[in-house]
Amino acid sequence: MIIDGKGLSNHLDSSMKAEVKALHKVGIEPKLVVIIVGHDPASQIYVRNKHRKAIKLGITSIIERRPEDFTQDELLALIDQYNRDETVHGILVQLPLPKQIDETAIIRAIAIEKDVDGFRPENVGKLFNNSEGYYPVSCTPKGIMTMLAHYQINPKSQHAVIVGDSNIVGRPMGALLLNAGATVTYTHILTKDLPSFTRTADILIVATGVAHLVKGTDIKPGATVIDVGMDRDANGKLVGDVDFDSAKNVAGAITPVPGGVGPMTITSLMQQTLELTKLATRKTLEPVK
Numbered sequence: 284m285i286i287d288g289k290g291l292s293n294h295l296d297s298s299m300k301a302e303v304k305a306l307h308k309v310g311i312e313p314k315l316v317v318i319i320v321g322h323d324p325a326s327q328i329y330v331r332n333k334h335r336k337a338i339k340l341g342i343t344s345i346i347e348r349r350p351e352d353f354t355q356d357e358l359l360a361l362i363d364q365y366n367r368d369e370t371v372h373g374i375l376v377q378l379p380l381p382k383q384i385d386e387t388a389i390i391r392a393i394a395i396e397k398d399v400d401g402f403r404p405e406n407v408g409k410l411f412n413n414s415e416g417y418y419p420v421s422c423t424p425k426g427i428m429t430m431l432a433h434y435q436i437n438p439k440s441q442h443a444v445i446v447g448d449s450n451i452v453g454r455p456m457g458a459l460l461l462n463a464g465a466t467v468t469y470t471h472i473l474t475k476d477l478p479s480f481t482r483t484a485d486i487l488i489v490a491t492g493v494a495h496l497v498k499g500t501d502i503k504p505g506a507t508v509i510d511v512g513m514d515r516d517a518n519g520k521l522v523g524d525v526d527f528d529s530a531k532n533v534a535g536a537i538t539p540v541p542g543g544v545g546p547m548t549i550t551s552l553m554q555q556t557l558e559l560t561k562l563a564t565r566k567t568l569e570p571v572k
C-alpha cells in the first residue's frame with residue numbers, strides 16, 4: 284500500500300476551510316507569519332508551499348523574506364515586532380538559518396503562545412512528558428501521526444525504529460510514538476550495523492538526509508515505512524532516504540517522495556495555526572452567559 288500524504292493533505296483541507304470560515308464569521312482572522320532568511324532553494328519551495336496552502340484555506344499568510352547576511356539582532360527585532368502584534372497567531376522561522384544566526388536563540392525568542400512549530404523547549408518538554416492539554420508539536424512528526432491514524436496503523440505495542448536524531452523530526456517522532464504506546468528505538472549516525480535495527484521495525488521512520496540509505500533488504504516484510512528524506516539523486520531528481528523501488532515490494536505500507544510526508548507537514552502547520560488562533564481568541568469564542 285502506498286500512503287498518499289498529498290491526497291490526505293488535500294482531503295483535510297475541506298474541514299479546515301470550514302473552520303476558518305466559522306472563525307471569520309465571528310470576526311477572527313487566523314494569521315501566520317513565516318520568516319525566511321537567505322536563499323536556500325529547498326526552503327524557498329517549502330515556504331511557497333506553506334503560503335499557497337494557507338491562502339487556499341483562507342488563513343492570512345505573511346511571508347517575510349530577508350537576505351543571507353541578515354543579522355541575529357535584526358531577526359530578533361523582527362520576531363519581537365510580530366510577538367507584539369495581536370493580530371498574529373503563529374510565527375515560524377524557516378530552518379536552517381544562515382551560520383551567523385544561532386537557531387536556539389531564535390526559537391526561544393518566539394512568544395510561547397505563537398510557537399506554531401512547537402520548537403520551544405517548554406513545548407518540547409510537554410511532549411516528552413506526555414503532558415495533557417493542547418500544545419504544538421513539530422509539524423512533520425505530527426503529520427506522520429495523522430497519516431498513521433488515517434490509514435489505521437496503530438503504533439500501540441508495535442516496535443517503532445527511528446533513524447535520525449534531529450530536533451525537528453527524529454526526537455519528537457520517537458516521543459509521539461512512545462506516547463501512542465509504541466516501543467521505540469532511536470538510531471542515528473553513530474549506530475553500528477543499522478540494518479540489524481531497521482529489520483526489526485514494525486514502523487520504520489527514516490529521517491537522515493542520506494539518499495536511498497535504506498533498501499528493501501533492510502526492511503521487515505509487511506512493515507510500515509515512513510520516508511522523511513528530501514534528497515537529490517545523481518540526476519538532481521528529488522528522492523527519499525528509502526530506496527522506494529526495492530522497499531515497496533517488502534513494506535506493507537510506504538510513503539513516496541514527493542507526495543508523502545512533505546504535504547502532511549504543511550497540513551500540520553495549518554492545523555496548529557488554527558489551534559493557536561482558537562487559544563488566543565478563546566474569550567471571544569466563549570458563549571456570552
Ligand SMILES: Nc1nc2c(c(=O)[nH]1)N[C@@H](CN(C=O)c1ccc(C(=O)N[C@@H](CCC(=O)O)C(=O)O)cc1)CN2
Binds near residue numbers: 542546
Ligand atoms: N521552521 C521549520 N523549518 C523546517 C521545518 C519545519 O517544520 N519548521 N521542516 C523542514 C522543511 N519543511 C517545512 O518547513 C518542509 C519540507 C518539505 C515539504 C514538502 O512539501 N515537500 C514536498 C516536495 C517539495 C519539493 O518539490 O521539493 C513533498 O514531499 O511532496 C514541506 C515542508 C525543514 N525546515
Ligand SMILES: [Mg+2]
Binds near residue numbers: 383
Ligand atoms: Mg546557524
